Amino acid sequence: EAQVTQNPRYLITVTGKKLTVTCSQNMNHEYMSWYRQDPGLGLRQIYYSMNVEVTDKGDVPEGYKVSRKEKRNFPLILESPSPNQTSLYFCASSSTPGRSFSNQPQHFGDGTRLSIL
Amino acid sequence: AQKITQTQPGMFVQEKEAVTLDCTYDTSDPSYGLFWYKQPSSGEMIFLIYQGSYDQQNATEGRYSLNFQKARKSANLVISASQLGDSAMYFCAMSSNTGTASKLTFGTGTRLQVTL
Numbered sequence: 001e002a003q004v005t006q007n008p009r010y011l012i013t014v015t016g017k018k019l020t021v022t023c024s025q026n027m028n029h030e031y032m033s034w035y036r037q038d039p040g041l042g043l044r045q046i047y048y049s050m051n052v053e054v055t056d057k058g059d060v061p062e063g064y065k066v067s068r069k070e071k072r073n074f075p076l077i078l079e080s081p082s083p084n085q086t087s088l089y090f091c092a093s094s095s096t097p098g099r100s101f102s103n104q105p106q107h108f109g110d111g112t113r114l115s116i117l
Numbered sequence: 118a119q120k121i122t123q124t125q126p127g128m129f130v131q132e133k134e135a136v137t138l139d140c141t142y143d144t145s146d147p148s149y150g151l152f153w154y155k156q157p158s159s160g161e162m163i164f165l166i167y168q169g170s171y172d173q174q175n176a177t178e179g180r181y182s183l184n185f186q187k188a189r190k191s192a193n194l195v196i197s198a199s200q201l202g203d204s205a206m207y208f209c210a211m212s213s214n215t216g217t218a219s220k221l222t223f224g225t226g227t228r229l230q231v232t233l
Contacts, residue, residue, distance in 0.1 A: 033221070042121075042223040058220075085122060090162060092221075103150045103169055103212070106221060108162035 002027045006091050006109035014117050021076045021112050023091030031094045032074040033058070033106065034066065036087040043090065049074055053091060081116045088113050119144045119213050121224035128229050130199045138227045140193040140209030150190040152214040153183065157205040165207075168192060171220070181188070198228075204231045 004025045013019055017070065022092075033048040045058030049068040061083055065077040074093075078085060092106040120143040130136035153165040168176045168183045175193065176183040185192040196203055209224045 035223075040225060042225040043210075044223070045220065048220075089158065092162075103167060105152060105164035105167060107164075108154075111160045111162075113160075 002107065004091055004093055004107050004109040006089075006112050008112060009110065012115045012117065015082055016080050019078050019081060019114075021078075021089060021091075021114070023074045023076065023109060024072050025074075025091075025093040025107070026072065027093060027095075027107065028071065029093035029095050029107070030071070031106075032068065033092050034064070034074070034076045035090045035092065036060065036085075037090065037111075038087050046076070046089075047078045081114075083116050086114060086116050119146075119149075119211055119220070119222040120231070121209050121211050121222055123209055123224035123227050125227045126160050126196065126225075128195075128227055129232060129233055130229065132201060133198055135195060135197045136199055136229065138196070138207050140192045140194065140224060142192060142209075142211050144190075144211065144213055146213045148213075151183070151185070152210045152212065153181070153192075153194045154208045154210060155203075155204075155205045156208065156226070162208075165194050195210075201233075204229060216230045 007022045030051045034046040035043040036042045044060045046064050047066040049055045089112045091109040094104040094106040122141045139180045151168045155163045163180045166176050166178045166181045170183045175185050179195045182195045206226045206228050211222050
């Protein structure tokens, strides 16, 4: 089954304790992206990756890191989490032409609800 | 910069009626794509329908259709014959070329409640 898998689904942690949210897709997609969803703000892009070893900042990258060492995996790293990073996080992937707008829908994971105390 | 505006925070519709969810967008790119996603209370994001900026006809997918008016920069989602299972959050999104990558920009969403 084609899917994007995020782990964990839920996490409560404390300020400053490094954490990683994993994301894996089995569709051989080039494009992967992380979003955060906050009430009244919709989804905002944190980082994206066009392919292995190619990553770039989205609209709200501060406080986050990513890596893309393998095509299927795109982990999101919070080196020193703070309460304002409490949010619902989504990983997504799609095949994409790359240098043009994409007509491919993004496939989303089920989300990770992060609470930072 | 790309921007998506959804002006209806919440909508109610009776079962079996049709409902239109509004979406306007702003972009200077000549080519772009418009998407609608559904987010039920369980939280997952479900792709519903896509419209390309150069598509001549409005997109349809089952009970979903997209009323695309390019000159007005609007891409409203029409759901016909509403069902209780349509109660969810709906997001409009636009894909455009940033010069280095394809970017997806989301609106703030409309919460639809289908009533008996």
